Amino acid sequence: MKKTALNAMHHQMGGKMVPFAGFEMPVQFEGINVEHETVRTKLGVFDVSHMGEFWVEGPGAAELVQRVTTNDVNALWDGKIQYTCFPNGKGGIVDDLLVYRFHAEKFLLVVNASNIDKDWDWVNANNSKGAILTNASDATSQLAVQGPLAMQAMQKLTNESITDMEYYTFKVIEFAGVKDVLLSTTGYTGSGGCEIYFPNAAAEKIYTAVLEAGLAFGIKPIGLAARDTLRLEMGFCLYGNEINDTTSPIQAGLGWITKFADGNDFIDRPLLEKQKAEGISPVLKAFEMEKGIPRQHYEVCNAQGEAIGEVTSGTMSPMLKKGIGMAYIDKASSKLGTEIFIKVREKLMPATVVKLPFYKG
Numbered sequence: 310m311k312k313t314a315l316n317a318m319h320h321q322m323g324g325k326m327v328p329f330a331g332f333e334m335p336v337q338f339e340g341i342n343v344e345h346e347t348v349r350t351k352l353g354v355f356d357v358s359h360m361g362e363f364w365v366e367g368p369g370a371a372e373l374v375q376r377v378t379t380n381d382v383n384a385l386w387d388g389k390i391q392y393t394c395f396p397n398g399k400g401g402i403v404d405d406l407l408v409y410r411f412h413a414e415k416f417l418l419v420v421n422a423s424n425i426d427k428d429w430d431w432v433n434a435n436n437s438k439g440a441i442l443t444n445a446s447d448a449t450s451q452l453a454v455q456g457p458l459a460m461q462a463m464q465k466l467t468n469e470s471i472t473d474m475e476y477y478t479f480k481v482i483e484f485a486g487v488k489d490v491l492l493s494t495t496g497y498t499g500s501g502g503c504e505i506y507f508p509n510a511a512a513e514k515i516y517t518a519v520l521e522a523g524l525a526f527g528i529k530p531i532g533l534a535a536r537d538t539l540r541l542e543m544g545f546c547l548y549g550n551e552i553n554d555t556t557s558p559i560q561a562g563l564g565w566i567t568k569f570a571d572g573n574d575f576i577d578r579p580l581l582e583k584q585k586a587e588g589i590s591p592v593l594k595a596f597e598m599e600k601g602i603p604r605q606h607y608e609v610c611n612a613q614g615e616a617i618g619e620v621t622s623g624t625m626s627p628m629l630k631k632g633i634g635m636a637y638i639d640k641a642s643s644k645l646g647t648e649i650f651i652k653v654r655e656k657l658m659p660a661t662v663v664k665l666p667f668y669k670g
Contacts (some may be wrong), residue, residue: 313358314450314512322530329533330422332359337532345627347423348500349668352456353531354519361425361446362506363418369438370414377435377509378408378595379409379558381568381574385410391475391494393566394558395431396577400584401554402430405546407495408567409479417491421548435576450512452505455531455539459502462523463492464598485518487511497536499543499666502565541622541633544595544665550605550621551635559584560637561593562665590640591618595665598632601658608652609636617642620651626667632660633667 311332319326324335335356337344347353365374375382389410395403404424409417415581418426425446433442454463460472469482471492477494484505491506507515520528537547547550551561558567559581569582596603603623611617623634634651642649646662652656 311359313356314509315358315516318513318516319356319530324530324532325534326438330359332422334359335530335532337534337572338530341532341534341538342627344529344531344539347527347529348456348498348531348535348539349670350457351527352454352459352462352502352523353529353535354523355453355455355518355531356451356516357453358450358509358512359422359446360451361420361422361428361430362449362451363420364443365418365432365434365440366443367414367439367441369436369440370416372426372438373436373440374408374416374418374430375573376575377432378406379563379567379577379581380408381570381573382408382416382580383570383572385566387412388480389476390479390495391566392477394552394563395428396558396575396581397554398429398463398576399554400557400580402548402552402556402558403554404428405548405552405563407601409491409493424548443507444487448509450509450515451495452506452516452519453498453502453536454498454505454523455496455498455502458523458526460494462526462528463505463519464504465522466518467492468496471606481589485515487515489517497545498539499545499668499670500539521588537622538624538627541624541635542626542628542666542668543589544635544667546593547622548576556586556593556637557581557589560589560591590645592636592640593621594643594662595633595635595667596651596660597663597667598634598651598658598660601651601653602630602632603634603636603651603653603660609638610649610650610652610657611642613652614657617649623651628668636659638662
């Protein structure tokens, strides 16, 4: 099993370690609810060094990234980031990812840990324009510092102005005494903050500095369990739950990252354009329950007890104190306000189709 450069520190800090995507990772430190609430109200730091990083460079870089992702790379400018996905040529999704544009011939792709090898093979297989590809995943560490006080605290570690950065932009700066650190205003919690990339050798130094800088603001180390409940409260898709090789971005409510702009000839464009025009069933929808806690793979039924879908993610919301979830549901039963039923231990529990995000802040 792989270990991040911060593995020893997680053990020292009392992290409960579990296998995740081939890595030993902290699932929690103090407890899911307290960690979740800390990120929503103050700030927390996640080790996300298990994520993958690919550099795409050279004259064919932009054309390759445009071809393999659904969003419109031509809309990016230097220092701008895009959320997007890799379509798989069969209407499904290879992975969801971030694209960072440094300049017209230099991009960074940040992919999910569980899909690094699959994604690397996919990008290489479609590299017909001679772009220069580098898999920097094993050499790169990453922290996500998330929460409303995150940027204020992190400003203490750099002379570069970061508190005024726009959402989904990045800078390469000196940070905590380390040069050429990539800091981006991204994250998967919906509570603001940043993600920080640096070489493994600087990991313990930067992690220690982040914890010290955040001390006066109430920072805590946060595990993967709270990362999941935080993203679910926002209705963000998780690969392996809401999206996979058989789900299309149109089905998954990711039409907003599927751009049919002139010249954006991405893989699967004709098929996805057809789905958008004609509709597709089932579709991914959010729901809330007053009683009961939904879990992945629970059956979704109509009032007659007939199966109409399946839960992809579910939990008891730490902030809303009610059951929330996402599910693929027959389009006929997917309208906002529709009453559906979640089968919890053979009992049908009422739920309502709602608009995302669950947590409004």
